[in-house]
Amino acid sequence: xxxxxxxxxxxxxxxxxxxxxxxxxxxxxxxxxxxxxxxxxxxxxxxxxxxxxxxxxxxxxxxxxxxxxxxxxxxxxxxxxxxxxxxxxxxxxxxxxxxxxxxxxxxxxxxxxxxxxxxxxxxxxxxxxxxxxxxxxxxxxxxxxxxxxxxxxxxxxxxxxxxxxxxxxxxxxxxxxxxxxxxxxxxxxxxxxxxxxxxxxxxxxxxxxxxxxxxxxxxxxxxxxx
Numbered sequence: 653x654x655x656x657x658x659x660x661x662x663x664x665x666x667x668x669x670x671x672x673x674x675x676x677x678x679x680x681x682x683x684x685x686x687x688x689x690x691x692x693x694x695x696x697x698x699x700x701x702x703x704x705x706x707x708x709x710x711x712x713x714x715x716x717x718x719x720x721x722x723x724x725x726x727x728x729x730x731x732x733x734x735x736x737x738x739x740x741x742x743x744x745x746x747x748x749x750x751x752x753x754x755x756x757x758x759x760x761x762x763x764x765x766x767x768x769x770x771x772x773x774x775x776x777x778x779x780x781x782x783x784x785x786x787x788x789x790x791x792x793x794x795x796x797x798x799x800x801x802x803x804x805x806x807x808x809x810x811x812x813x814x815x816x817x818x819x820x821x822x823x824x825x826x827x828x829x830x831x832x833x834x835x836x837x838x839x840x841x842x843x844x845x846x847x848x849x850x851x852x853x854x855x856x857x858x859x860x861x862x863x864x865x866x867x868x869x870x871x872x873x874x875x876x877x878x
Contacts, residue, residue, distance in 0.1 A: 653666070653686075653730070653734070654686060655733070655735060656733070656734045656735050657690070659735060659738065660734075660735075660737075660738075663720070664695065664720065665694075665695050665696070665697060665718070665719060665720055666690060666695060666696050666697070667696075667697045667698075667699065667714040667717060667718060668681060668696070668697070668698050668699070668728075669699045669701065669710040669711070669713050669714045670698070670699065670700045670701060671701050671704050671705055671706070671707070671709065671710040672701050672702060672703045672704035672705065673700075678698055678700050681698060682698075697717060699713050699714060699717060701713060705814050706814035706815040706816075706818070707814070707815065707816055707818060708811055708813055708814040708815060708816075708817075708818025708819075708821075709814035711725050711808065711818070712808045712809075712811055712814070715799075715804045715805060715808040716805065716808065716809070718801060718804070720801060721749075721800070721801055722747060722798055722799065722800055722801060723798070723799045723800075723801050723804040724737065724796070724797070724798050724799075725795060725796070725797050725799070726795055726796050726797075727795040727796075731795070731796075731840050731841055731842060732755055732794070732795075732796040732838045732839060732840050732841075733839070736755070736796065736838055736839060737798065740753060740798070740836055743836075747798065747800075748800075748832075749800045749802075750800065750803075750831075750832060751800070751831075751832045751833070751834055752797065752798070752799050752800070752803060752826060752831060752832065752833045752834070753797065753798040753833075753834050753836050754789065754791070754792075754794065754796075754797045754798075754823075754833060754834070754835055754836065755791070755794040755795075755796035755797065755835075755836055755837075755838035755840070756789070756790050756791040756794060756835035756836065756837065756838070757774070757791050757794055757838060757840050758774075758775075758778075758790040758791045759790070759791075759835055759836065759837040759838070760837075761837035762837040762838050762839070762840065763837075763838075763839045763840070764839075764840050764841075765840070765841040765842060774791070774793065777793065777857060777858070777861075778790065778791060778792060778793075780858065780861060781820055781861065784861055784862065784864075784865035785820060785824055785861070785864070785865055787820060787823050787824055787827065789823060789833070789835055790835060791835065792819045792820050792823055793816070793819050794838065794840070795819075796838055796840075797819075803826075803831055806829075807822050807825050807826060807831075808822070810825055811825075812867075813860065813864060815856065815857075815860055816856065816857045816860065817857055817860040817861050817864055820861065820864060821864060
């Protein structure tokens with residue numbers, strides 16, 4: 653994160669959401685000289701949720717409280733470094749206020765360092781996403797996504813799924829509203845200590861995906877790809 657602060661040449665704010673954490677996350681952040689300096693310059697906001705709401709719920713809290721023109725969501729382990737934005741900005745010659753950019757680990761230009769079994773599980777899950785929902789992006793689950801703020805607030809305010817499958821619902825809603833979504837390459841590195849438990853979380857994601865697909869049909873929520 654220090655590298656991002658040093659190299660990013662525009663205004664920014666960092667929002668850290670503690671999702672009902674019991675591991676003293678907030679206390680450790682408050683004791684950090686680096687984060688204290690950001691707080692002094694009003695560039696850091698810490699949201700300490702009293703109970704665990706799930707990844708989608710935590711991101712929703714952050715998005716609602718964000719004040720910038722664009723909102724980047726990323727995982728706490730920073731598997732993709734926020735400086736990836738500089739590469740995206742260089743390739744695209746700036747960011748479009750009406751376009752969502754999502755990291756795709758399956759992009760031909762992506763650089764990955766990950767455990768093989770996680771890659772295969774990702775492929776299987778993405779196949780199930782396509783089968784059940786019709787969302788045809790190659791990687792719906794990469795946490796590195798850049799939204800224009802007005803689009804982010806609109807999508808997250810409607811969000812029902814607060815668990816791991818929230819990404820799928822967001823993409824479904826984006827397609828239903830004809831919001832342009834572009835997949836972008838990322839450099840993605842699995843970090844030791846990740847809280848993702850592959851077997852357990854894969855089963856939860858599958859069951860939630862089935863429930864989401866049923867809800868889609870019941871409410872005639874039929875996104876399509878161009």
